[in-house]
């Protein structure tokens with residue numbers, strides 16, 4: 670080796686390993702936000718690192734009598750005003766609503782309680798997740814990021830999907846664009862522990878289903894859809910009246926997996942209605958509201974606790990990294 674080059678090479682290697690070390694030394698949740706940002710062509714200042722494009726509405730939740738059987742939580746045993754943010758997936762702020770990458774859609778529901786406390790439900794439009802742990806999810810996102818630049822086959826993502834069946838199932842799930850956010854069902858995916866007034870406990874997963882049923886665009890309509898068709902449809906719909914969903918919880922049986930969001934439970938599991946979510950209007954100051962708030966699946970009230978699902982437990986710190994950055 671040309672000895673004159675050696676110090677330069679050593680310096681380069683040192684800086685490469687120092688930056689690799691710095692990345693590894695970051696918490697996995699921060700690395701997840703970094704990769705989500707990279708995949709979205711960001712950073713996009715002021716926008717969420719995931720579910721960047723959204724619209725905010727407001728309404729009311731009214732409990733069903735059956736809710737008390739499952740939980741004493743005030744959000745499901747009393748009627749309260751709610752703020753709801755719908756979103757497209759990815760950190761791309763102007764992603765076309767019918768784009769396959771805008772799947773899954775998101776819903777974040779904030780229950781605004783009389784004592785100024787709050788609780789959130791943060792759900793997606795598919796009943797499952799590609800990865801069981803944050804480390805695995807980072808592996809998937811990094812494989813997607815690596816594959817953009819590759820010319821050899823199989824690509825990193827093809828290899829990754831070949832050895833991760835849950836991720837393969839997720840990415841090959843049909844990405845049907847809904848007619849409207851009002852015709853889309855949403856799922857909690859992660860399990861929570863619910864306690865009722867008698868101290869009885871159940872594990873369950875949320876379901877949010879439109880009372881008039883799900884409706885999707887035909888493939889032709891999806892191709893022709895305006896880039897903002899969902900964001901434009903909602904205000905138009907609400908001018909002619911409110912719409913509603915049933916919120917319920919699918920109850921786990923003794924052997925069901927509680928800590929793995931890639932495993933959905935059989936449809937035969939009991940589903941208990943918690944109540945009705947009625948959406949009444951677009952929130953007037955929605956654009957500034959969405960910038961100022963962070964929804965979190967661990968904003969909970971007494972009667973609901975997290976399961977030990979590592980994806981669920983990682984979400985608040987990933988969201989906080991994104992929130993901290995978009996506030997700057």
Ligand code: HEM
Pocket residue numbers: 701702705716717718719720723754755756774775776777791792793798802803806856857858859930962963964980983984987988989991992995
């Ligand atoms: C480790 C796994 C996950 C990571 C790293 C992740 C990451 C993120 C990030 C960074 C944000 C933006 C937060 C903000 O700036 O306020 C976000 C938002 C969101 N995530 Fe996740 N997420 C994960 C899992 C999930 C799961 C399992 C669900 C649903 C079951 C979900 C649903 C949503 C929704 C609906 C939003 C938008 C919330 C809003 O409107 O503010 N995420 N996610």
